[in-house]
Amino acid sequence: xxxxxxxxxGFGDKTVINDVSVVMQAGKCNLIIGASGSGKTVxxxxxxxxxxxxSGEILYDGQDFTDMNDESRxxxxxxxxxxxxxxxxxxxxxxxxxxxxxxxxxxxxxxQQKLARVNEVLERVNLKDVNKxxxxxxxxxxxxxxxxxxxxxxxxxxxxxxxxxxxxDPQTSLVIDKLIAExxxxxNITTIVNTHDMNSVMEIGDHIIYxxxxxxxxxxxxxxxxxxxxxxxxxxxxxxxxxxxxxxxxMLEQTGKIDNNRNMDELIK
Amino acid sequence: xxLFTEFGRYLLMIKGMFSKPENGKMxxxxxxxxxVEIGIGSLGIVVIISFFMGAVSALQTAYQLVSxxxxxxxxxxxxxxxxxxxxxxxxxxxxxxxxxxxxIASELGNMRVSEQIDALEIMGINTKAYxxxxxxxAALIMIPLLVVISMALGIYGGRxxxxxxxxxxxxxxDKGLLGNYQPYNVFFALIKAYTFAFIISSIxxxxxxxxxxxxxxxxxxxxxxxxxxCVSILFADYVLAALLLQ
Numbered sequence: 001x002x003x004x005x006x007x008x009x010g011f012g013d014k015t016v017i018n019d020v021s022v023v024m025q026a027g028k029c030n031l032i033i034g035a036s037g038s039g040k041t042v043x044x045x046x047x048x049x050x051x052x053x054x055s056g057e058i059l060y061d062g063q064d065f066t067d068m069n070d071e072s073r074x075x076x077x078x079x080x081x082x083x084x085x086x087x088x089x090x091x092x093x094x095x096x097x098x099x100x101x102x103x104x105x106x107x108x109x110x111x112q113q114k115l116a117r118v119n120e121v122l123e124r125v126n127l128k129d130v131n132k133x134x135x136x137x138x139x140x141x142x143x144x145x146x147x148x149x150x151x152x153x154x155x156x157x158x159x160x161x162x163x164x165x166x167x168x169d170p171q172t173s174l175v176i177d178k179l180i181a182e183x184x185x186x187x188n189i190t191t192i193v194n195t196h197d198m199n200s201v202m203e204i205g206d207h208i209i210y211x212x213x214x215x216x217x218x219x220x221x222x223x224x225x226x227x228x229x230x231x232x233x234x235x236x237x238x239x240x241x242x243x244x245x246x247x248x249x250x251m252l253e254q255t256g257k258i259d260n261n262r263n264m265d266e267l268i269k
Numbered sequence: 270x271x272l273f274t275e276f277g278r279y280l281l282m283i284k285g286m287f288s289k290p291e292n293g294k295m296x297x298x299x300x301x302x303x304x305v306e307i308g309i310g311s312l313g314i315v316v317i318i319s320f321f322m323g324a325v326s327a328l329q330t331a332y333q334l335v336s337x338x339x340x341x342x343x344x345x346x347x348x349x350x351x352x353x354x355x356x357x358x359x360x361x362x363x364x365x366x367x368x369x370x371x372x373i374a375s376e377l378g379n380m381r382v383s384e385q386i387d388a389l390e391i392m393g394i395n396t397k398a399y400x401x402x403x404x405x406x407a408a409l410i411m412i413p414l415l416v417v418i419s420m421a422l423g424i425y426g427g428r429x430x431x432x433x434x435x436x437x438x439x440x441x442x443d444k445g446l447l448g449n450y451q452p453y454n455v456f457f458a459l460i461k462a463y464t465f466a467f468i469i470s471s472i473x474x475x476x477x478x479x480x481x482x483x484x485x486x487x488x489x490x491x492x493x494x495x496x497x498x499c500v501s502i503l504f505a506d507y508v509l510a511a512l513l514l515q
Contacts, residue, residue, distance in 0.1 A: 048391055070288070070395075088384040102392050105292045160391075230436035 001026045002047065002158065002190060007056035009039075009046055016042045018214040027188045029181055029204045033196055034211035035236060040194050041162060043211065047192065048080060048160055049073060061159075078106060081189075082160040087143040089135040089150070095122070096131040099150045106154060121149040125179060138143030141172035145179065152183060159189045165197040173197060177204050200239060201225065210236070221252070226250050279475045285397040286405070300403040307369050307404070307470075308411030312418075318364055319419035322356050323426030324347060331436040341437040345427065345445025350454060352423035358458045359506050361419045362465035365412060366498040370473035373404055374494040377477025378487035386478070401474045402451035409463060416462040420455075457513050464500050464509060472498045 002024040009017040016039045024030045032040045045051040046060055049065060058065040060076050068076070089098050096118055103114045122130065125145040135143055144164060151159055161180060165173035177197075181204040184191040193200065201208060205222035210233050218233045226247055228234060238244045290296040330347045377400060380386045389396045428442045437445075476494035480486050 050387055050390060074291075074393040077391060080391055080393075082388065082391045084384045084388060085382055088388040090385055091379075091383075105392065105394060106296055 002192070003057075003062075004047070005057040005059070007043070007058065009042055009051060010054055016214050017046065019056075020203045020211070020214075020216045021056075022209050022216060022219065024190055024192055025207045026190045027184070028206035029184050029191045029193060030207045030209070031193045031195055031201060031205040032209050032211060033201055033205075033236075035196065036216075038211045039214040040211050044160060044162055044192065044194050047126060049077065051093040071078060072228065078154065079097040079157040080160065081154065081156035081158070083144065083147045083151050083162065083164055085166050087135070087147040089143060089146055091135055094132050094134055094140070095146050096126075098135070098146060099153050100153050118149075119155060121153050122146075124152070124183070125149045126175075140167050141169075141176065144168065144176050148176075148179060148183065152187065152189075154190060155187065159164060159184065159191045161191065161193040161195075163194055163196075165195060165200060170199065173199060174203070180204060198243065201237065212236075226254070278479065279471070282285035282397055282401065282475055282478060283471065285395070286402040288395045288398050290398065291394055295401065296403065300397065303403045303407035304411055305442060306372070307407045310372075310412065311365055311368050311411075311415060314364060314368055315361055315415045315419050318361060319352075319357065319422035320426035322360060322419075323352055323423030323428075324430035326351055326356065326423070327427035327431040327435065327436070331431065331434075340445075341356075341441045342430060342445030342448060344431060344437060345442040346448055348427035348431075349424055349446050349450075350481050351422055352427070353420050353454045353458050357416050357419040357423055358461035359502065360463060361416055362412065362462065362502055363499055365415070365465075366469045366473075366502060367495050369408065369412075370469050370495050370498045371491045372473075373470060374477035374480075374491040375487055377401075377474060378490050381478060382483060382487060390412055397478070401478060404474055405467065405470040408466040412466035412469065413462040414493035415460065420458065457509075460513065461506065461509055464505050468501045468505060470496055477500060 004020060004022045004024070007017055007020045008015065020043065024034065030097065032043060034040045042051060046053045047065075053066055056066070060079075063072075063076070065073065065076055089095075093101070096115070099118045099121060100114050103117060107114070109117070116130070122128070125148050127142060127145050127149070130142065130146070135146070138146065148161075159180075164176050164180060168176065177200045180191060180193065184194065184204075193204070195201070202222050202225075205225070206216075208220055208222060208225060208255060209216055210218040210230070211233050218228060218230045220228065225233070225237065238247045297328065326348045327344060330344045330351075334344060334347075369414065377386070380400070386396050386400070389399065429439045431442055432439050473491070473494035476490040476497070477487075480490045
């Protein structure tokens, strides 16, 4: 479990994260959502230690990550896997070498054992016959899947995904979302996903944190989000008429009524 | 960012390199890889430059030594000493600052911008130790070797040019090479080579490691790293000459 207490982070005079407290639920998909510039990437980078917070605590199973020395931090980081926005695969290495890299660095397994593990995770992310390919030879979706494979190869306890759907078509986005959700459940990982993809929110959001201008504005699940009265959240999530209609349809299905300010007859028509 | 802030951050980067390797074998592999990249990768240009540097040096020295009182073998002595003292360590290292320095800066810059360095950090790897240290060590191993090769080739280039143009005979050249030979000059050249190797590798590594932005910034930091390295080499060259050639 990751617990964040009163986290603050700024750059110069600008406060980017302002007093955010949240508990990332273990074994669930925790989504951080918000508009561009809302501070979600900075928040995630603080969580994994790429940025040092100005104040506040980040507790990994009760251990304060912000207060650790480098050696203790390394131990926590070995339990972390991360999928980056641009996949962050090593360009000069093949897919196999990319995924084998953490194994080479942190295990004493034989080459055969490592290869077996690489093939196992590649199969898990539904990739075949790509071992000898270089990242430049892969599509965006395939790169993301290789990134996920590399992130889970050491069986991490925590999986961080920064904008896993950026640059992908809707269909591939769904595949990646499904994969993240499946892996979270199968490996019992605490997953934290940074996204502004509404499909992800509705499909895999076990626990959603909505951030607005560096402040946690709303927290709940994908089931609760439909019924949220938070104006900022509704403006962000259900921005288009199509999504507003979709929300109302879902509300109608579940409660038999919709928001007062919308015309039910028109919607049904 | 002020000069002092940058210098402080540079020193912190150097300090940050010293930590226990996560896996010695992987660090060794990376060091060997960098030795090949820096050493073998630069060998061609060093060979060409050194050979012509010595050849031109011989021809120009002969052109300036018009007095019949001065023996022809003096040309070989002048070529030998200028090549060993200045041309091989300084000129070759300035060229290597362009070749090796820009490569180091752009490689690390690209890794930074594409979040590959962040990915390594998240894995629990000390990226300064794993990415920067092998480059500096490889430069410290390979650049003095390249400088020694350059010395030999420069002197041989001078001999070939002198003989082919009929300025002096091979025997005269060889006699000149052996006359007034100071082994200290080679020692001095190697001190320079080690100093410059550190400059050539650490300054571009700093600019690449801390680059922010995109492709344009990588190009800018690469250019800046070469300029700063070259100026630093010239400054260090003067300081070393003033200190060690008394």
